[in-house]
Structures are given as C-alpha cells and as structure tokens.
Amino acid sequence: MDEVIGLKKNALESELGFEFTVARSARRRTVSIEVRAAKVVIRAPLNTAKTFLMAFLQQKAAWVRAKIAEQQTLIGSLPPVPDYTQGTGIAFMDETLRLVLGRGPRAAIARVGQELHLILSTRVRMTEQEQIRALLARWYQQQALQILTRKTAELCARAGLLFSSVNVRATRSKWGHCTSKGAIQYNWQILLAPEAIVDYLVAHEVSHLRHQNHSADFWALVTALCPSCKTDRAWLKANGARLCL
Numbered sequence: 048m049d050e051v052i053g054l055k056k057n058a059l060e061s062e063l064g065f066e067f068t069v070a071r072s073a074r075r076r077t078v079s080i081e082v083r084a085a086k087v088v089i090r091a092p093l094n095t096a097k098t099f100l101m102a103f104l105q106q107k108a109a110w111v112r113a114k115i116a117e118q119q120t121l122i123g124s125l126p127p128v129p130d131y132t133q134g135t136g137i138a139f140m141d142e143t144l145r146l147v148l149g150r151g152p153r154a155a156i157a158r159v160g161q162e163l164h165l166i167l168s169t170r171v172r173m174t175e176q177e178q179i180r181a182l183l184a185r186w187y188q189q190q191a192l193q194i195l196t197r198k199t200a201e202l203c204a205r206a207g208l209l210f211s212s213v214n215v216r217a218t219r220s221k222w223g224h225c226t227s228k229g230a231i232q233y234n235w236q237i238l239l240a241p242e243a244i245v246d247y248l249v250a251h252e253v254s255h256l257r258h259q260n261h262s263a264d265f266w267a268l269v270t271a272l273c274p275s276c277k278t279d280r281a282w283l284k285a286n287g288a289r290l291c292l
Contacts (some may be wrong), residue, residue: 063108065115069100080107082114085122121288131179137163137292139190140242148179156182183292184217191215191235198249199231202272208256222283223248225255239290240283247279 060066067087078091078100091100104111129135136143147164154168163186167178196213203210211229217236218224224232231252237245250273258265269276 063104064112065108067104071095078103080104080111082111082118085115085118087111087115131176131183137183138239140238140240140245146179154178154182156186158186180292187238187292188215188235191233191238194238194245195233195235195249198246199253202249202253203256206253206257206268206272208253210253210256222287223252225252225259227259229256231256236290236292239292240286243275244279244283247273247276247283250276251280 065087067089070088070090071093072090073093075090075092078089078095080103081088081090089100089104131137131146133146133148135146137146142161144158144161144163147159147162149164149166150169151166152168152170153166154171155164155166157164163183165179165182167175167182171178173181192213192215195215199210199213209229210231212231214230214232215235216232218232218234222234222237233248233252237248247269250269254265254268254272257268266276273279
C-alpha cells in the first residue's frame with residue numbers, strides 16, 4: 048500500500064533522498080524498514096500514526112541511504128542472467144555439470160555422470176530458456192531436499208539435537224530458517240555454492256535448534272560444528288546474490 052506520510056510524499060522523498068512505500072498489516076506489532084534490491088518498504092501496524100512513521104524514516108534515513116548504495120553496487124556487479132545452451136556448465140556444490148539438451152513430447156531431466164540431460168517438450172508454450180530454468184529448478188529442489196535432510200540428520204546426531212522436518216524453497220531474503228518446533232527450511236539454491244558453504248548453512252540452522260537467537264552461545268555452537276564458519280559466512284554474504292539459476 049502506497050501512502051502519503053504527513054507531507055506530500057514526493058516532498059518527503061526529496062527530503063530523504065529515496066523513494067519508499069508503506070505496507071500496513073493488522074498482524075504487525077512493530078515498525079521496521081526493509082531495503083531489498085535497493086527498494087525501500089516501511090512496514091507498520093495498521094493504526095501507527097503517520098507522524099511517527101515520518102519521524103522514524105527521518106531517523107533511519109542515513110542507514111537507508113547507505114543500504115541502498117550498497118545494494119545498487121551489488122546489483123551493478125552481478126553478471127547478466129545466462130543463456131543456457133548445449134554444453135553450458137552449471138555449479139552443483141564442488142562440481143560443474145554440463146547441460147545436454149534434447150527434445151521430445153514430454154519434458155524430463157536426469158543426471159548422467161557429470162552431465163545433466165534435459166529433454167525439452169515440444170508441446171508447451173514456454174520458451175526454451177523458460178523450460179530449461181523450470182527443469183533445473185525442479186531437479187535442484189529434489190537434490191537439495193535429499194542432501195540437506197541427510198546433512199541435517201548427520202549434524203543433529205553429532206550435536207545431540209532433534210529436528211522435526213526439513214523443507215526447501217527459493218526465498219528472497221533468507222538462506223535458512225529454523226522454527227521453535229524444530230522445522231528447518233533451506234533455500235535450495237545454496238547447492239550452487241561450494242559444499243563448505245552448504246555445510247556452514249546447515250550448521251547455522253542446526254544451532255538454532257538449541258539457541259533461537261544469534262547470541263554468543265549460538266555462535267560458539269556454530270563454530271564447534273563448523274570451524275570455518277567465519278570464512279564461510281563472509282563468502283555467502285559476498286556471493287549469495289549470485290547463487291541463482
């Protein structure tokens with residue numbers, strides 16, 4: 048929801064140095080500012096006074112401008128979305144798999160050694176690139192669920208912890224999430240990273256089974272489970288935006 052806050056919005060945006068939108072929700076209890084892909088959203092409970100939101104934005108303006116600049120630099124440095132063609136290499140943890148493309152009445156994908164064989168359907172209206180990305184996403188999700196479930200179970204056994212479930216999906220803002228009930232969710236695109244980074248992510252989420260926070264005790268457990276966590280965390284922060292199909 049786009050709103051005017053106290054002043055005319057254009058005037059306020061000029062004063063702040065950035066554009067923004069306001070998203071109100073009956074379920075929210077606090078006010079926060081989200082900067083994602085260099086776009087600003089202020090999230091607030093339904094009845095929050097506009098004067099409070101204006102003051103909150105002005106108070107956080109310097110931080111918001113810095114985040115926008117940081118994200119614009121990152122976006123500008125990202126490589127263009129690749130065109131997948133015959134023989135294209137695609138990362139799979141510490142491996143590079145080569146695409147082998149064919150056509151048939153039904154779409155399919157299978158790994159054969161160091162190759163990913165994709166059959167593109169001749170009966171759908173999707174473009175070739177859309178079909179390839181859809182097939183790759185399906186395959187990576189399947190692999191991620193198996194690999195991350197196994198790694199989670201192994202690390203939990205080592206740490207004496209229990210989890211209730213593992214799920215995978217493509218999320219925009221988080222690589223993983225662990226609920227208080229022991230359900231762990233991972234972003235399946237982590238399989239595009241080196242395996243050491245995958246292991247760090249698993250250690251991070253498994254540690255949340257004991258500590259539902261980012262306290263010193265939490266980081267001590269992450270370090271015990273993954274001694275290279277500082278280096279791995281820095282790698283993911285620097286390269287995470289590149290991990291997409």
